[in-house]
Every structure is written in structure tokens, then in C-alpha cells.
Amino acid sequence: MNAYFLTATDTDAGKTLVTAGILAAARRRGLTTAGGKPIASGCERTPEGLRNADALAIQAQCQPALAYDAINPVALAPAVAPHIAALEAGMSVNVAALAPPMRALLARGADLCVIEGAGGWRVPLGEGESLSDLAIALELPVILVVGVRLGAINHARLTLEAIQRDGLRVAGWVANVIDAGMPREEENLDALAHWLGERGGAPCLGVVPWLEAPTADIVAGLLDIEPLTHEVGARTARER
Incomplete structure (x- = not known):
């Protein structure tokens, strides 16, 4: 099993879209998934009770299917900060x-499990x-989603530093362009690759351009999840 905690540089950076995309990409490989x-x-x-759109999007990519409560044990109505x-x-x-239901989810032993946070790291x-x-x-390695807009480089560097200071490995990062008119987009992506990849040691799992109607399947095709599934790949090879 490969399991990760997914966070982002800020609210509305695209955590759920990337989480669903990662799980969809794993399903294309014939892997079992949990989120x-x-x-x-x-x-x-x-x-059926309180339901969250993000949790439902994650539930749609779980194979085999999971009950809603196993995915989102604490559902709150107000659209404000969770606390x-x-x-x-x-x-x-x-x-x-929160830890026991997530440990129960991990214990299901899916080939790839992604637990999505709320907002940013702190x-x-x-x-x-x-x-x-x-x-x-x-004790999960972390996937960082960078919402690419003005200020993203600073937010990404600070988040990476905080994760690493907390003693966790950043397994990879995804650039998600959320500003359709982002000035100097390529230059900003190059800077992110330098500070997060070359200097930070975290591989880029993909760049999601601004999409008018993004879906998990579209994002799945833009991601390289090999760094997240290498242990499953090695196991599968041994089983052959």
C-alpha cells in the first residue's frame, strides 16, 4: 500500500481536483484506491445526512466503493474554517x-490511498x-498542490519548509493553474520547479493548466503518479 496526505498552499488551490485525478490515474492502472x-x-x-461536494468527488474515485462516513467522518454545515x-x-x-477513522481507512490496504486535508498546512x-x-x-508523506497565481512561489516555499520542518517527506507536488490570466506563467512554473524540485527535493507530479471545466479524468491524464506507486509496481512485478 502507498498512502499520502495531500495539502495545498491555500484554500481553493485545487486539492480535491488533484486528489480525484490521482485516484483516477491509479484506477486506470488497475490499482485499488481509497480516499x-x-x-x-x-x-x-x-x-442521508450532511454531505460535502469534495468528499463525494473523492468517493466517486474509490475502488472498491467506500461508504461516505468512512471517507468523511466529520461533516460540518457552515462554509467557514473547520475549527x-x-x-x-x-x-x-x-x-x-480524526486519527482513528483515517487509520481504519488506511487499514483497508488499498494500493493507493490519499487523505486530503482542508485549506492549507496550518x-x-x-x-x-x-x-x-x-x-x-x-506518519504519511505529503503531496503538495500549488495553486498557481500571483504569490504562489512564496506560499509554496513556505509550505514546503513547514512540512519538512515537521519531519515529513514531500513525495511530490502538483502545479494547478487557477488564474486564467496568470502573467508570466511559464516563468513562475520554472521558479516553482527550482525551489520545490531542485532545491526542495520534491518531484513534480504534473502541471494542470487552467481548465474551464476540469474533471478527474482530464487531470488524471496530466499527472505522472509513478513516484507515488513505485512500491505497488515493484510488488506487482514480483508477483508475476
Whole structure:
């Protein structure tokens, strides 16, 4: 099994799109997949309970299928920061509450599992904790999604440094262009490749251009997930 925690430089950087794309790419290879969204705000009320659009997008790429609660154990209605949404719901959310369902997800043993965070690396939880503490508790390598817009280089470098300072390996990064009119786009991508790849030691898993109607299948074709699945590939070769 290969498992990763996926974070981003900011909110709306494209975490879910990339998570779904990675899982879709793995499914194309015939691999089993699992995805998690431990805490999600901005959920809608349905007859089945609170449901989050991002978690549903992840659920659609899980093979074999997973129950919603296994993917998103903490669903919150207000579309605000998770720790604020939890307070408004009268809940206290911490790593001790989020880690067990995510460990249960990992224990399913899918060939590739991606657990998606909320917002950026230092999004707060309750009791003085951050969502990054969950990644640390789970001891997962990290995939970083860079929302490419003005300011992305600084945000990406700071996030990479914070992840590495926390003792976790950055398994790779994805550039997701979220500004359709991004000035000097190629120059910015070159700078990201230098600071994250050459200087930071993290391989680029792909560049997702600005897309008017992005889908997991489109993104899957733009990603190189080989660095994320090499252990599965080695195992498959041995089994042959």
C-alpha cells in the first residue's frame, strides 16, 4: 500500500481536483484506491445526512466503493474554517478524534490511498492543534498542490519548509493553474520547479493548466503518479 496526505498552499488551490485525478490515474492502472476527507465544512443537508461536494468527488474515485462516513467522518454545515464550524456545531475536533477513522481507512490496504486535508498546512483544529498534526500522527508523506497565481512561489516555499520542518517527506507536488490570466506563467512554473524540485527535493507530479471545466479524468491524464506507486509496481512485478 502507498498512502499520502495531500495539502495545498491555500484554500481553493485545487486539492480535491488533484486528489480525484490521482485516484483516477491509479484506477486506470488497475490499482485499488481509497480516499479520505477527515473533516469538511460547507456540507449540504441531504436525506442521508450532511454531505460535502469534495468528499463525494473523492468517493466517486474509490475502488472498491467506500461508504461516505468512512471517507468523511466529520461533516460540518457552515462554509467557514473547520475549527469555527465545529465550535458553531458544539463540537470539539482534534487529532485524537480524526486519527482513528483515517487509520481504519488506511487499514483497508488499498494500493493507493490519499487523505486530503482542508485549506492549507496550518489550518487549525481545536485544542491548539492544526490539521498538519494529523498528518504527523499518521506518519504519511505529503503531496503538495500549488495553486498557481500571483504569490504562489512564496506560499509554496513556505509550505514546503513547514512540512519538512515537521519531519515529513514531500513525495511530490502538483502545479494547478487557477488564474486564467496568470502573467508570466511559464516563468513562475520554472521558479516553482527550482525551489520545490531542485532545491526542495520534491518531484513534480504534473502541471494542470487552467481548465474551464476540469474533471478527474482530464487531470488524471496530466499527472505522472509513478513516484507515488513505485512500491505497488515493484510488488506487482514480483508477483508475476
